[in-house]
Amino acid sequence: MIVAYIVVFISLCFFILPMIWIFYCSFRTQESIFTGKIISALEGFTFNNYITILSVTDFPRYFLNSVKISSLVTVISLIVSIFGAYGLSRYHIKGKKIIILGIFSTQMFPQVLMLIPLFLVIFTLNLMDSVLGIVLTQLILVLPFSMWMLKGYFDTIPIDLDNAAEIDGSNLMQRLIYVILPVAEPGVMVVAFYSFVVSWSDYLIVSVISQSQNTATLTLIISRLSSSLLIRWGQVCAVATLTIVPTLILFTFVQKRLIKGLTAGALKE
Amino acid sequence: MDKRKGYYLIIPAIIIMCIFTLYPLIDGIRVSFTDKSMLKTEYSYIGIDNYKQMFSDPVFWLSLRHSIKLTIIVVILQLIFGLIIAWTMKQEIPGMQIFKSIIMTSWVIPVAATVTIFKFMAQSDVGFINIILKSIGLENLVKYWFGDPKTAFSFIVLLHLWRNVPFYGIAFLAAMQTIPASFYEAAEIDGANAFQSFWYITLPGIRNMIIVMVTIHVLWTFNNFDFIYLATGGGPINKTDVLPVYIYRQSWVNYAAGYGSSIGTIMLLILSVYLIVYLIIQERGEYLR
Numbered sequence: 001m002i003v004a005y006i007v008v009f010i011s012l013c014f015f016i017l018p019m020i021w022i023f024y025c026s027f028r029t030q031e032s033i034f035t036g037k038i039i040s041a042l043e044g045f046t047f048n049n050y051i052t053i054l055s056v057t058d059f060p061r062y063f064l065n066s067v068k069i070s071s072l073v074t075v076i077s078l079i080v081s082i083f084g085a086y087g088l089s090r091y092h093i094k095g096k097k098i099i100i101l102g103i104f105s106t107q108m109f110p111q112v113l114m115l116i117p118l119f120l121v122i123f124t125l126n127l128m129d130s131v132l133g134i135v136l137t138q139l140i141l142v143l144p145f146s147m148w149m150l151k152g153y154f155d156t157i158p159i160d161l162d163n164a165a166e167i168d169g170s171n172l173m174q175r176l177i178y179v180i181l182p183v184a185e186p187g188v189m190v191v192a193f194y195s196f197v198v199s200w201s202d203y204l205i206v207s208v209i210s211q212s213q214n215t216a217t218l219t220l221i222i223s224r225l226s227s228s229l230l231i232r233w234g235q236v237c238a239v240a241t242l243t244i245v246p247t248l249i250l251f252t253f254v255q256k257r258l259i260k261g262l263t264a265g266a267l268k269e
Numbered sequence: 270m271d272k273r274k275g276y277y278l279i280i281p282a283i284i285i286m287c288i289f290t291l292y293p294l295i296d297g298i299r300v301s302f303t304d305k306s307m308l309k310t311e312y313s314y315i316g317i318d319n320y321k322q323m324f325s326d327p328v329f330w331l332s333l334r335h336s337i338k339l340t341i342i343v344v345i346l347q348l349i350f351g352l353i354i355a356w357t358m359k360q361e362i363p364g365m366q367i368f369k370s371i372i373m374t375s376w377v378i379p380v381a382a383t384v385t386i387f388k389f390m391a392q393s394d395v396g397f398i399n400i401i402l403k404s405i406g407l408e409n410l411v412k413y414w415f416g417d418p419k420t421a422f423s424f425i426v427l428l429h430l431w432r433n434v435p436f437y438g439i440a441f442l443a444a445m446q447t448i449p450a451s452f453y454e455a456a457e458i459d460g461a462n463a464f465q466s467f468w469y470i471t472l473p474g475i476r477n478m479i480i481v482m483v484t485i486h487v488l489w490t491f492n493n494f495d496f497i498y499l500a501t502g503g504g505p506i507n508k509t510d511v512l513p514v515y516i517y518r519q520s521w522v523n524y525a526a527g528y529g530s531s532i533g534t535i536m537l538l539i540l541s542v543y544l545i546v547y548l549i550i551q552e553r554g555e556y557l558r
Contacts, residue, residue: 004360007353008368015375015435018386021397025389033395036403084282091275099279106290108488108540112516113533116300116307116526117293140289143282172274201379203495208521219381223499226385233389240385244378251377255370263443263478 019244026050026237033233049238058213059221059239065131066200066217072135073199074192077142081191084143085150086176090162100151103144111141111204119208129211137205142195149194149261153187154180190261193254197247218243294537301531307524319531329532331507332515335422339511340490343429344483350430351437351482356467358442369442372435380432384499387428391415415501418508425509428496433489437482444478445471484547488540512536 025033032044053059088096118137127133157180165179181188203219210216222243225236251258301319305312323329358369375383390397391414399411414420448470456466472479494513497503503510503518512532520529 001360001362004357004362007357008362008365011354011357011372011435012368015372015431018390018397018431019374019378022386022389036395036400038397038400080281080285083278087275087278091278093275093279099283102291103282103286105544106286106294108492108544109290109294110492110513110516110533110536110540112494112513112520113297113530113537114290114293115517116305116520116530117296118289120296121288121293136285137289139285143285147282197377197379201381203379203381203499204517219379222379222385223381226388227499233392233395236385236389240382243382247377247379248374251374252370255373259373259439259443263440 022237022240026234026241028234030232030234046234049232049234053235053238053242057235059242061213062216062218062221063242065215066219069131069134069138069206069215069217070196070199072131073138073142074195076135077139077146077195078188078192080139081143081146081150082176082181082188085147085154086180088147089151089154090159103147106140107144115204115208118205122209128209129215130209131215133209134206134215134217135199137209138199138202141202141205142198145194146191149191150184150187152264153184157183186257187261189254190258193250193258196250200247297530298534298537300527301534303527305527305530307520307526312527315527319528320535322528323531323535328507328510328515332503332510332512335509336491336511336513339422339425339429340487343426343490344486346426346430347433347437347486348479348483350434351441354434354438355441355445356471358438359445369439373439374435375431376433376436380495381499383428383432384496387424387431388415388500391424416505418505421501421505421509425497425500428500429490429493433486437486440478440482441475444475448474480551487543491536491540491543 026049027045027047028040029044029046029048032040035044087093088100093099122128122133122137125133127136161179161183162175165175170178200217201219202217203223206215206217206220210220218239222236222239225231225239302314302316303312304315304318354372358365358372389395391399393399393411393413396413398414402408402410412420414424452470452474453466456470461469492513494517497509497511498514498517501509503514513536516529516532516536519525519532523529
């Protein structure tokens with residue numbers, strides 16, 4: 001029992017403290033941070049870091065870019081993977097096993113190898129430095145998991161449900177929207193969360209396709225900020241906090257389902 | 270049901286995967302036999318020259334060694350600490366529910382943010398780690414931890430642990446909860462101690478989950494690019510260079526796309542061998558049981 005308490009304490013220090021530390025420092029002045037003390041006098045606290053990044057810098061624009069890109073990735077990934085997973089789950093498709101294996105094995109490919117040809121594809125499609133270019137490329141990061149997850153969910157729904165709906169004269173879209181999706185809602189939520197967060201966190205693809213402020217995302221900006229000379233750490237902490245918070249808020253909504261979904265595959269066998 | 274509809278449904282996914290995954294992969298392998306540069310459009314086929322160059326390139330071998338070393342160290346440590354945390358979360362002590370709900374936060378936040386947090390904490394003047402060291406009288410240890418050739422690699426390991434260990438813990442816990450309590454009760458009656466019941470009941474019970482987690486994370490760690498690129502860029506003096514970072518540098522900093530691709534192709538080969546060996550072992554395991 002005592003051992004358990006010690007592990008909990010050390011884990012909290014290691015895993016949680018760093019996040020509290022940057023949250024705390026995002027409210028401190030540059031001078032206060034540079035005193036090299038953990039606790040500073042009351043005048044060392046300020047909202048100026050947030051005020052500055054929100055009003056003086058281009059931060060709001062990058063934030064919007066991130067929101068735009070991640071939302072689009074989420075919506076498209078959901079549409080494509082709902083149809084795809086439903087097809088794989090309900091219909092006889094020649095070479096189904098190979099298709100499934102092919103889609104999942106893409107997860108092991110080195111992204112750095114595909115990056116050059118991807119760059120050329122995006123270039124040829126005239127999508128350089130565009131939101132659509134980034135969205136289309138990021139889809140490959142999320143589609144395999146999304147399809148796997150949703151196919152697993154659809155497989156657990158009895159096909160009688162589909163058949164009954166079909167006899168009642170519903171078409172495919174109606175079946176999906178009124179019969180299947182409500183039952184598979186937890187899976188859909190997990191896929192939406194996963195897609196959003198993976199896109200929100202992506203650095204590699206954005207670093208190559210984004211060339212200007214029009215498409216730069218938070219991950220790109222935050223890494224640039226923290227590797228410049230003369231770093232305003234208070235502002236960096238504020239940017240980091242605002243980058244992290246959306247993912248944490250979404251996480252609290254789906255946490256239980258996410259863990260269930262992520263572990264279900266390994267537990268089934 | 271109409272059979273053709275099935276094909277219509279999966280076509281969008283197939284098209285996206287073909288254009289943005291299959292084609293780039295094959296084209297990447299093709300480019301590895303050329304002298305393509307990102308600066309110009311024309312290029313020519315040069316056979317296996319890139320591969321010859323690679324085999325006599327000391328930085329390639331160094332990066333390969335680092336990649337393998339990092340993957341092995343990281344996955345083993347994650348496994349051990351993941352088991353410890355899973356075991357802890359199984360104990361019924363007050364506040365455990367809260368602990369479980371906040372522990373996975375480090376896994377959710379963007380890697381770029383994680384790196385920023387740790388870079389800040391490792392700063393020699395304002396970093397949390399050094400403030401603590403100073404306050405306990407270890408001033409001679411104060412330094413920028415990612416900038417010191419001796420500690421940079423360990424700090425990269427630390428970043429990996431920070432992100433993924435809680436996920437291991439939660440996954441193992443989920444697996445542990447499927448083991449019937451009667452197993453443990455029976456072991457207790459037979460006089461097994463805590464370690465024995467962990468070794469003979471818990472570990473075999475979560476065997477599958479361990480295999481899945483290790484497989485996923487070997488691939489993830491070996492392929493991971495942003496932790497090292499953003500934290501150290503491969504430095505100081507190549508101490509943290511790994512294959513993905515070296516490939517990225519070759520392709521996008523030195524513009525040697527052909528050469529970068531040839532290293533990428535070798536990486537793909539290594540991963541394929543790993544996956545094939547894994548599948549063979551899996552099959553054998555199924556046979557034996």
